[in-house]
Amino acid sequence: MSATNLRIGAPTGWRGWLLDSAPASRNQARLGRWYRAWLGLRRNGLAMTGLVIVLALVFVALFAPLFANHAAAYTQTLTDRLQPMSWAHPFGTDELGRDIYARVVFGSRTTLTIVALVSLIVVPVGLAMGLPAGYFGGWIDAVLMRLTDIFLAFPRLVLALAFAAALGPGIENAVIAISLTAWPPYARLARAETLTWRHAEFIEAAELQGASHLRILFTQIVPLSMPSVIIRLTLDMAGIILTAAGLGFLGLGAQPPSPEWGAMVSSGRQYLLDQWWVATIPGLAIFVVSLGFNLLGDGLRDLSDSRG
Amino acid sequence: MTAPPLLEVRNLRVVYPGDDGDFRAVRNVSFSLGRERLGIVGESGSGKSTTGRAIMGLIPRPGRVEADAMRLGDADLTRLNERGFRRLRGKRIAMVMQDPKFSLDPVMTVGKQVAETHRYHFRSSWKAARTAALEMLEAVHIRDPERVYAQYPHQISGGMGQRVMIAMMLIAGPEILIADEPTSALDVSVQQQVLAIMDEMVRSRGMGLILISHNLRLVSSFCDRVLVMYAGQIVESCRANRLHAATHPYTRGLLTALPELGNRRAELPQLRRDPEWLADLPAQVGTAP
Amino acid sequence: MSASGAAARPSPVRRPFPTAAGVASALRRIARLLGSVALTFLGLTLVTFFIGRVIPIDPVLAIVGDKASKATYDKVAEQIGINLPLPVQYWRYLMRVLHGDFGTSIITAHPVLQDMAHVFPATMELAVVALLVGTLLGVPLGVLAATNRGRWPDQAIRFGSLLGYSMPVFWLGLVGLLLFYARLGWVDGPGRIDVSFDDIVTPITGMITIDSLIAGEYDVFWNALGHLILPASILGYLSMAYIARMTRSFMLGQLRQEYVLATRAKGMPPFRVVWVHALGNIWVPLITVIALTFGSLLEGAVLTETVFAWPGLGLYMKNSLFNADLNAVLGGTLVIGVVYIFLNMLSDVIYPLVDPRARERR
Ligand SMILES: Nc1ncnc2c1ncn2[C@@H]1O[C@H](COP(=O)(O)OP(=O)(O)OP(=O)(O)O)[C@@H](O)[C@H]1O
Numbered sequence: 001m002s003a004t005n006l007r008i009g010a011p012t013g014w015r016g017w018l019l020d021s022a023p024a025s026r027n028q029a030r031l032g033r034w035y036r037a038w039l040g041l042r043r044n045g046l047a048m049t050g051l052v053i054v055l056a057l058v059f060v061a062l063f064a065p066l067f068a069n070h071a072a073a074y075t076q077t078l079t080d081r082l083q084p085m086s087w088a089h090p091f092g093t094d095e096l097g098r099d100i101y102a103r104v105v106f107g108s109r110t111t112l113t114i115v116a117l118v119s120l121i122v123v124p125v126g127l128a129m130g131l132p133a134g135y136f137g138g139w140i141d142a143v144l145m146r147l148t149d150i151f152l153a154f155p156r157l158v159l160a161l162a163f164a165a166a167l168g169p170g171i172e173n174a175v176i177a178i179s180l181t182a183w184p185p186y187a188r189l190a191r192a193e194t195l196t197w198r199h200a201e202f203i204e205a206a207e208l209q210g211a212s213h214l215r216i217l218f219t220q221i222v223p224l225s226m227p228s229v230i231i232r233l234t235l236d237m238a239g240i241i242l243t244a245a246g247l248g249f250l251g252l253g254a255q256p257p258s259p260e261w262g263a264m265v266s267s268g269r270q271y272l273l274d275q276w277w278v279a280t281i282p283g284l285a286i287f288v289v290s291l292g293f294n295l296l297g298d299g300l301r302d303l304s305d306s307r308g
Numbered sequence: 309m310t311a312p313p314l315l316e317v318r319n320l321r322v323v324y325p326g327d328d329g330d331f332r333a334v335r336n337v338s339f340s341l342g343r344e345r346l347g348i349v350g351e352s353g354s355g356k357s358t359t360g361r362a363i364m365g366l367i368p369r370p371g372r373v374e375a376d377a378m379r380l381g382d383a384d385l386t387r388l389n390e391r392g393f394r395r396l397r398g399k400r401i402a403m404v405m406q407d408p409k410f411s412l413d414p415v416m417t418v419g420k421q422v423a424e425t426h427r428y429h430f431r432s433s434w435k436a437a438r439t440a441a442l443e444m445l446e447a448v449h450i451r452d453p454e455r456v457y458a459q460y461p462h463q464i465s466g467g468m469g470q471r472v473m474i475a476m477m478l479i480a481g482p483e484i485l486i487a488d489e490p491t492s493a494l495d496v497s498v499q500q501q502v503l504a505i506m507d508e509m510v511r512s513r514g515m516g517l518i519l520i521s522h523n524l525r526l527v528s529s530f531c532d533r534v535l536v537m538y539a540g541q542i543v544e545s546c547r548a549n550r551l552h553a554a555t556h557p558y559t560r561g562l563l564t565a566l567p568e569l570g571n572r573r574a575e576l577p578q579l580r581r582d583p584e585w586l587a588d589l590p591a592q593v594g595t596a597p
Numbered sequence: 598m599s600a601s602g603a604a605a606r607p608s609p610v611r612r613p614f615p616t617a618a619g620v621a622s623a624l625r626r627i628a629r630l631l632g633s634v635a636l637t638f639l640g641l642t643l644v645t646f647f648i649g650r651v652i653p654i655d656p657v658l659a660i661v662g663d664k665a666s667k668a669t670y671d672k673v674a675e676q677i678g679i680n681l682p683l684p685v686q687y688w689r690y691l692m693r694v695l696h697g698d699f700g701t702s703i704i705t706a707h708p709v710l711q712d713m714a715h716v717f718p719a720t721m722e723l724a725v726v727a728l729l730v731g732t733l734l735g736v737p738l739g740v741l742a743a744t745n746r747g748r749w750p751d752q753a754i755r756f757g758s759l760l761g762y763s764m765p766v767f768w769l770g771l772v773g774l775l776l777f778y779a780r781l782g783w784v785d786g787p788g789r790i791d792v793s794f795d796d797i798v799t800p801i802t803g804m805i806t807i808d809s810l811i812a813g814e815y816d817v818f819w820n821a822l823g824h825l826i827l828p829a830s831i832l833g834y835l836s837m838a839y840i841a842r843m844t845r846s847f848m849l850g851q852l853r854q855e856y857v858l859a860t861r862a863k864g865m866p867p868f869r870v871v872w873v874h875a876l877g878n879i880w881v882p883l884i885t886v887i888a889l890t891f892g893s894l895l896e897g898a899v900l901t902e903t904v905f906a907w908p909g910l911g912l913y914m915k916n917s918l919f920n921a922d923l924n925a926v927l928g929g930t931l932v933i934g935v936v937y938i939f940l941n942m943l944s945d946v947i948y949p950l951v952d953p954r955a956r957e958r959r
């Protein structure tokens with residue numbers, strides 16, 4: 001490289017290759033970008049904490065039986081009601097004598113399911129509304145964005161509540177209710193991303209080569225929009241978890257006896273003054289998990305801010 | 309050049325640390341400035357703005373500035389902290405930037421922006437500052453200062469904005485003005501006016517001017533002396549009227565590539581670059597005067 | 598501008614506000630605003646209509662509840678025109694809503710709108726105090742974080758607001774009650790006021806703290822304040838978390854701008870650069886954020902009021918929810934939705950006051 005003269009202490013070897021400010025190929029550039037992002041993230045202790053929490057959630061949810069006894073989470077032992085913390089019950093027991101620790105562990109599955117399902121609905125819907133709006137412009141843009149704006153102006157929790165109330169309580173309905181109010185920002189984002197790439201040379205070149213609109217959208221624009229969608233999703237996760245927990249707290253989420261953190265807080269309320277752990281421990285779980293997503297998302301966004 | 313220089317810079321170095329090593333944006337730049345007009349030319353990224361900002365103490369973190377000597381009259385700039393620099397900025401050394409669209413605060417009337425400089429440096433009342441600002445606006449040939457005073461940046465044209473910018477920077481009477489591409493965002497028709505106003509102000513107040521540009525023709529016709537920068541170093545330094553005798557191949561390349569007169573866009577054309585030009589030049593030696 | 602303009606003539610300056618064109622553009626802006634408000638309102642009613650009349654298998658039953666008499670059932674069935682085509686039903690629904698007829702609540706047997714007018718001030722009282730706390734603390738902290746980017750004040754403020762951002766409000770409320778009411782006894786417990794102070798002051802604004810001051814009943818005031826302080830602090834903290842975080846990111850955007858460099862180059866002190874110039878430029882997005890915060894305080898009321906037994910709109914909706922009182926739930930949704938739309942509109946109206954650029958936009 002001719003410019004080496006201007007830089008001192010530049011890394012060499014594979015790091016040098018990854019961090020080269022004048023990459024020789026597209027793949028090198030792409031890998032380099034990811035590597036830089038990783039370096040930036042690693043420097044941010046809070047973001048790394050968030051990443052660890054999120055990974056831990058996923059791990060615990062997937063392998064819940066390794067961490068706790070399934071029976072202890074479900075079996076009612078009325079003689080063991082409202083026991084304080086002990087070796088047998090690290091977080092105590094609830095009003096039906098079930099082990100709170102085990103219920104928190106298995107509750108992570110409910111949380112992860114909701115989060116995953118909402119993401120699976122919200123991102124495609126957002127893309128489906130935003131991509132055509134940005135790509136084609138004109139009246140398509142006007143109509144789609146008008147629709148998005150209308151949904152954006154709705155009160156999210158209350159609408160989710162009304163939906164859940166009409167559809168009946170249950171985890172599927174909670175997911176639908178949350179998704180219905182969570183997609184508009186993704187449509188806006190996808191549109192904005194599409195607009196920034198719409199007139200890039202390589203897109204117009206692909207168009208000239210006769211690639212179909214659909215093909216360009218899916219092979220070029222979708223991958224380019226993904227980083228910001230992922231950041232947005234990470235930042236939204238906490239909100240989704242809190243909304244889901246809120247619905248659960250109001251009795252509109254997962255139904256008994258399946259463990260759901262919000263519902264656990266709600267049923268522990270009446271024992272708050274004497275058996276504080278029944279209500280507060282599941283709430284702590286909600287808090288820690290949503291904090292994890294927030295820390296991670298915040299770190300990711302900071303990264304994209306300073307690079308942008 | 310018998311009077312002591314207004315500004316003396318010896319072996320100025322600016323480094324921006326990054327993931328891929330420390331980037332040396334400015335390498336051992338040395339020059340001095342008297343009551344004259346000094347041009348700095350060079351292509352994009354050659355370190356012109358960085359040089360100007362380093363003199364004003366405006367290099368953002370984590371950038372580092374070092375120099376063997378940097379002196380503004382009796383003030384040693386290498387020793388100053390942020391507070392010390394702040395007392396100099398606007399009062400003894402000021403800067404006009406490229407595009408008034410971005411360099412004026414969009415939500416404050418332009419008059420108030422001029423007046424606040426006066427207010428801060430002279431501890432004056434708003435009333436006195438306003439009077440001074442109106443005078444200053446008139447001095448940069450704004451016809452109806454009262455009206456312009458009350459307008460917001462988006463309501464005035466680029467040429468007008470740049471006059472306001474000049475007024476705002478000169479109202480506290482600095483000795484040195486750094487103009488960083490002051491006309492490149494302007495319509496061709498008003499570029500000459502703005503330069504003429506700047507020239508008039510600098511001459512009548514006996515100031516020193518550093519004009520940063522990538523337009524060699526503009527700089528050579530407007531300035532007394534020219535520095536040519538390439539990749540963070542000064543590769544050529546000569547009087548403007550001796551530019552035809554320049555020796556560095558980069559400068560020569562620039563000269564031969566100058567577009568014909570009457571060719572409107574005077575941008576730097578493609579040059580063949582020699583990797584050898586990047587090599588470190590010897591640093592200045594000797595003690596400060 | 599033409600390139601042949603005479604040499605010394607100052608460039609043309611746009612005429613100052615207000616001109617005929619300026620007034621016309623302001624009118625156009627208002628017209629467009631009203632159009633979008635109307636459209637959003639239509640969308641909102643469509644959704645509530647959909648929830649109330651399309652999703653339930655038997656919408657009449659959903660409204661009257663399964664304990665209703667045959668007569669009530671028939672009356673409601675006739676009222677919503679259960680056998681009519683959907684568009685006609687929607688039209689009727691829309692007309693009734695526009696006339697303020699949200700139906701009758703099953704639990705209270707009052708018209709839903711009347712119930713809401715009764716409970717809304719309690720919600721407002723809490724939300725307004727929380728918003729004040731959140732804004733007065735959040736904006737300065739956000740600015741402070743941005744100007745100290747990467748250093749400890751930034752880290753501390755960022756972390757503090759991330760904590761708030763991540764807490765389930767109902768849980769924080771319970772922990773607060775446990776700690777400050779049950780254990781420490783610093784504040785009064787759930788509810789708006791002690792029973793012994795009930796009905797002493799006649800409602801004027803419906804907000805007890807204000808009404809009691811008007812009436813000069815200071816005992817009532819202090820008691821109400823004792824009840825208000827915990828929920829208001831908790832909601833204030835959560836609002837502050839959001840506002841501080843957004844302020845920080847807006848400020849970071851401004852501090853990168855050229856004019857900030859120019860302001861520093863002319864020697865302005867940091868205080869002026871930051872708090873006058875940079876902060877002056879973020880009011881437009883900041884007002885949107887504050888409006889959004891207010892909106893989320895209103896809808897979050899469903900949770901907070903449940904925890905604090907605060908007799909406002911949220912508690913009303915929650916109780917309706919549990920008694921399958923669909924009219925009341927949808928009525929509450931509509932009211933909060935309309936407040937949302939109104940907040941959006943309000944911030945559009947305020948923009949020109951804080952940003953000269955917004956005054957002349959087409
Ligand atoms: N804050 C910064 N951080 C890292 N690198 C920087 C920073 N500011 C400038 N640079 C780098 O320093 C070099 C010199 O920049 P500078 O702005 O001084 O160039 P210039 O000669 O003014 O160019 P132009 O004509 O484009 O204004 C560039 O390569 C630039 O990328």
Ligand SMILES: [Mg+2]
Nearest residue numbers: 356357358488
């Ligand atoms: Mg520059």
